[in-house]
Amino acid sequence: MRALFLFSRTPNQENIRFLKKLIDSSDCVVFIQNGVYIAKHNIELECQNYVLEPDAEARGIKINSNSVDYIRLVDLIMEFDKVVTI
């Protein structure tokens, strides 16, 4: 079972710790909405992870590499067995 996590809240120590406990190496995390502020922190996750580009741009957050647009996000949602919003 591979799960896609949509992380939509402003990241803080507690909810990042929670996220890290939930994920496996085969999972994927996409940071959306206020979750995009994650790009300001150096967080190492064991699975692939992306930031939703339009939400980051709206908030004035620059992302270097691992960004996705809405089309790619839909592909990811279809690709994984389960989508979990946290």
Next chain:
Amino acid sequence: MKKVVILSTKPPYGSSINAEAFRAGLGLAFSETQVDLILIGDGVYGAIKEQSPTKLQMKPISEVYNNITDYNINLFLIEDSIQERNLDFEELAKANIISYEELKKMINNADVVLTF
């Protein structure tokens, strides 16, 4: 002249609370009140200069904070909140950077404190 301290604690998008804190301040500033608007916690994200939420069909709150003195409101940012979020001072709107110590003094001197 009454002194009002407004604490704005929420991030700028996802809800209208950050904008409402400013709106309350704007109303008070036009009624002979000294308004000190303090961005604290996630509220400091509102002060990032180059926001472009047109794709979200919202107006950038940064335009407000970049020109806040036009509205007769004093803008303050909490230093600890900025550092905890790894923000650079250069990427933020021009404001007075204060510590929690100074915030405490401001709260003690205020007639009213509003938290959003």
